[in-house]
Amino acid sequence: MALHEIQTPALLVDLDALDRNIDRMRQAIEESGVRLRAHAKTHKSADIARIQIERGGACGICCQKVSEAEAMVRAGISDVLVANEVRDPAKLARLARLARHARIIVCADDPAAVPDLSAAAVEAGTTLEVLVEIDCGAGRCGIAPGIPARDLAVAISEAPGLHFAGIQAYHGRAQHMPTADARRAAIASAEALTRDTVALVAAAGLSCDIVGGAGTGTYPLEAASGIWNELQCGSYVFMDADYRRVLGPTANAGFEHALFVLTSVISRAPGRAVGDAGLKSFSVDSGLPVVDQLDGVTCTGLSDEHCQLDDPQGQLAINQRLQLIPGHCDPTCNLYDWYVGIRGGRVETLWPVTARGKLY
Numbered sequence: 190m191a192l193h194e195i196q197t198p199a200l201l202v203d204l205d206a207l208d209r210n211i212d213r214m215r216q217a218i219e220e221s222g223v224r225l226r227a228h229a230k231t232h233k234s235a236d237i238a239r240i241q242i243e244r245g246g247a248c249g250i251c252c253q254k255v256s257e258a259e260a261m262v263r264a265g266i267s268d269v270l271v272a273n274e275v276r277d278p279a280k281l282a283r284l285a286r287l288a289r290h291a292r293i294i295v296c297a298d299d300p301a302a303v304p305d306l307s308a309a310a311v312e313a314g315t316t317l318e319v320l321v322e323i324d325c326g327a328g329r330c331g332i333a334p335g336i337p338a339r340d341l342a343v344a345i346s347e348a349p350g351l352h353f354a355g356i357q358a359y360h361g362r363a364q365h366m367p368t369a370d371a372r373r374a375a376i377a378s379a380e381a382l383t384r385d386t387v388a389l390v391a392a393a394g395l396s397c398d399i400v401g402g403a404g405t406g407t408y409p410l411e412a413a414s415g416i417w418n419e420l421q422c423g424s425y426v427f428m429d430a431d432y433r434r435v436l437g438p439t440a441n442a443g444f445e446h447a448l449f450v451l452t453s454v455i456s457r458a459p460g461r462a463v464g465d466a467g468l469k470s471f472s473v474d475s476g477l478p479v480v481d482q483l484d485g486v487t488c489t490g491l492s493d494e495h496c497q498l499d500d501p502q503g504q505l506a507i508n509q510r511l512q513l514i515p516g517h518c519d520p521t522c523n524l525y526d527w528y529v530g531i532r533g534g535r536v537e538t539l540w541p542v543t544a545r546g547k548l549y
Contacts, residue, residue, distance in 0.1 A: 190536040193510050197453040198466035200525040201512065202427075202540075204532040206447035207237075210426050211245040213443060218420065221412035224248045226270055226401065228423030231519050233257065233544035234528060235264030237426060242266070249292070251421050255280045256547035262291045264543055270294040270401070272357065272421060274302065274322070274330055280549070281305055285313035285350075294399070296322040296357045298332040303344045303351070310350025319345045320399060322357040323386055325379035329361060334382040339389040346395055355399035356390070358383040359421060364406030365435050365475075376410040384416050405432060405444070429518040431475035449481060449512035450521070451529075452496055454505050462505040464496035466513065472520035478513035488513065 195201075218225045227241040228251040238261060241247040249268025252258040258269045267290075274296055275284055287293050288310070297306065297319050310317045321342045324331030332338050338356070346353040363375035379402070387397055401419040403411035405428075411417040424432055427448035450471060452464035468491045471478050478496075480486045486504060490497040496513070498505065505511075515521040522528075523545055530538035 192451075192531060192534050195451055195510070195529060195536065197451050197510065198470040199451040199529050200522065200527065200542075201449040201451050202528045202530045203445075203447045203449070204530045204537060206445040207240075207426060208244075210428070210444045210447055211241060214422065214425050215244070215246040217408070217412065218246055223412050223417065224419045226251055226419045226421050227426075228272070228404075228421050229261060229544070230257065231423035231426060232522055232528075233260075233542050233547070234522075234540050235261055235266060235543040236528075236540040238264075238266050241426070248419070251423070252544070254547055254549055255284050255287070256549050257544040258293070259283065259287055260544040260547050262287055266291065268292045270296075270320070270421075272296060272359070272401070274298055276302060276305070278305065278309070281309035282312065285309040285315050285317060288313065288315035288317055292318070294318040294320060294354055296320045296330070297341065297345065298322045298324075298330050300341055300344055303341070303348050306345075307348040307350050316350055316352055318352045318354040320355050320357040320401065321345065321353075321386075321390075322359075323382065325358045325360050325382045325402070326363065326375055327359065327361040331357075334386045335389060338386045339393055342390050342395055343393055353395055355397035355401065356383060356386060357399075357401050358386075358417070359402040359404070360407070361404070364404040365431060366406070367435060372407050373410060376407050376414075380411075380414050380416055387416060406435060424518055427518045429475070429521075430479045430514045430516045433514075434476075446481065446514050448518050448522070449514060450478065452511050452513055454498075454507055454509045454511070457500075457505060457507060460499070460501050460503070462498045462500045464498055464511060464513075465494065466496050467491045467494045469493055470496075470521075470524060471513070471515050472517045472524070474520065475517035478515050481512040481514050483511065486511070
């Protein structure tokens with residue numbers, strides 16, 4: 190099927206750009222000597238996760254939710270970090286049972302979580318690996334760095350069914366800070382907190398197999414730090430309009446836009462047009478989508494099923510297909526059942542969004 194024959198709206202992946210992005214990240218980790226644990230919350234696709242592992246050198250993947258991890262393990266992914274806290278007893282039981290089929294790692298930021306994690310693992314007859322998540326500046330999840338984190342690590346190491354695996358030190362807010370100086374300052378602060386915590390943990394007789402964190406916006410800084418040894422980048426596979434605004438045209442290693450929403454023009458008027466992809470086709474928390482490779486045409490607003498397009502030069506025609514770059518790739522992908530993989534202007538593959546709707 191040719192591009193102009195695809196029914197719209199559709200979620201497109203430029204397979205050549207995807208391959209180049211994955212290859213660039215593999216080269217970056219090989220040069221830095223750190224591991225990549227690719228974050229699958231970006232794409233929720235077991236097919237893409239397998240490519241990241243088999244071609245891209247990833248040691249495993251990150252997920253955010255237990256059900257997301259279950260979907261990935263069912264699809265054959267064997268090394269999964271749930272980069273989040275899990276506190277509900279039913280979810281803990283499912284997580285512990287999942288460890289019968291794959292290496293499962295989870296985060297903890299509260300000493301009160303340890304008995305519940307331990308009980309779930311013992312009941313399932315499995316071992317859960319646990320990272321102590323520290324708040325290294327994001328102000329979201331995470332125990333205080335330093336002594337509180339060390340004490341939590343010791344408690345995990347002493348609990349039946351649990352194995353202390355290291356430190357989770359992800360500075361999420363730093364990823365989209367608007368200047369390189371701001372990102373450098375944020376990661377420098379996070380590095381000092383993480384380094385001190387790792388030293389205290391080592392003094393307590395424990396080792397950190399994983400010191401994890403970093404994202405597409407800051408990973409060169411963490412990779413060069415000498416303290417982080419696993420990067421958790423996700424958006425690099427696709428890149429979105431917001432990352433391009435923040436990072437500029439080079440986008441660290443030159444990552445390209447590989448994810449698009451294909452829309453068709455369904456209405457025209459002087460100076461404007463309407464596409465058939467609206468709020469049900471895009472996440473707009475990070476801004477409106479950007480029209481790709483068509484200068485002079487811009488998206489000015491979205492309603493449920495419509496995309497308002499400014500077309501002052503009258504370039505657009507009815508049924509013309511446009512590729513729009515989402516403002517934020519992760520939640521946009523969760524709106525679709527399928528990726529349509531394009532190479533050379535034609536459909537090469539369809540991939541299910543494996544963990545679509547796996548939010549619990």
